[in-house]
Amino acid sequence: GAVVSQHPSRVICKSGTSVKIECRSLDFQATTMFWYRQFPKQSLMLMATSNEGSKATYEQGVEKDKFLINHASLTLSTLTVTSAHPEDSSFYICSAEGTVNYGYTFGSGTRLTVV
Amino acid sequence: AQKVTQAQTEISVVEKEDVTLDCVYETRDTTYYLFWYKQPPSGELVFLIRRNSFDEQNEISGRYSWNFQKSTSSFNFTITASQVVDSAVYFCALSALPGAGNNRKLIWGLGTSLAVNP
Numbered sequence: 001g002a003v004v005s006q007h008p009s010r011v012i013c014k015s016g017t018s019v020k021i022e023c024r025s026l027d028f029q030a031t032t033m034f035w036y037r038q039f040p041k042q043s044l045m046l047m048a049t050s051n052e053g054s055k056a057t058y059e060q061g062v063e064k065d066k067f068l069i070n071h072a073s074l075t076l077s078t079l080t081v082t083s084a085h086p087e088d089s090s091f092y093i094c095s096a097e098g099t100v101n102y103g104y105t106f107g108s109g110t111r112l113t114v115v
Numbered sequence: 116a117q118k119v120t121q122a123q124t125e126i127s128v129v130e131k132e133d134v135t136l137d138c139v140y141e142t143r144d145t146t147y148y149l150f151w152y153k154q155p156p157s158g159e160l161v162f163l164i165r166r167n168s169f170d171e172q173n174e175i176s177g178r179y180s181w182n183f184q185k186s187t188s189s190f191n192f193t194i195t196a197s198q199v200v201d202s203a204v205y206f207c208a209l210s211a212l213p214g215a216g217n218n219r220k221l222i223w224g225l226g227t228s229l230a231v232n233p
Binding site for chain 2: 032034041042043044046049091093095104105106108109111
């Protein structure tokens with residue numbers, strides 16, 4: 001149980017375009033979704049926390065207009081990287097938490113490359 | 116402030132050796148969770164263990180064991196008879212317990228990269 005499906009696993013896009021990353025909780029209701037980014041050989045950096053039906057809470061230094069997070073339902077959250085630039089290239093991981101599981105179930109990650 | 120320190124950046128061992136990964140944490144909370152995760156080269160995070168601060172019993176799961184000591188604020192992870200498939204980055208993390216509102220986010224260590232050589 002407690003599976004989170006994250007898509008796409010890899011994406012290459014051109015500078016200036018937008019990319020949407022989806023995370024779906026397959027067998028539980030995700031009341032809270034955490035979005036992380038991870039640079040090579042570094043730890044995870046929390047970008048934002050979203051609760052279903054509410055606006056996301058962004059960490060200091062994370063541009064909310066650039067990284068749009070939507071958590072409109074209990075099973076789906078999306079992260080849209082708008083007007084992507086090469087410096088946005090990174091590994092993005094979502095983590096979902098429901099009312100039953102408190103184990104921080106993670107998606108498999110999305111490797112974004114902006115060229 | 117909450118903090119997790121994994122002092123070992125990289126460890127290299129030969130297969131079948133035992134290896135211990137250190138984790139020291141700081142928190143003002145009296146109740147909290149501690150976690151260990153494995154991140155293989157594929158990038159996916161694999162949950163290994165969650166330990167409640169109320170429970171100081173050590174845990175063993177196959178070749179894995181964890182030593183939780185509140186007195187030294189440490190939650191060390193030992194792999195016995197290491198194997199090549201254990202090669203990965205291992206993260207220790209800390210969080211408040213459910214019900215603590217916005218403070219429940221995970222505080223991550225920087226990770227320890229373990230290389231197990233044949």
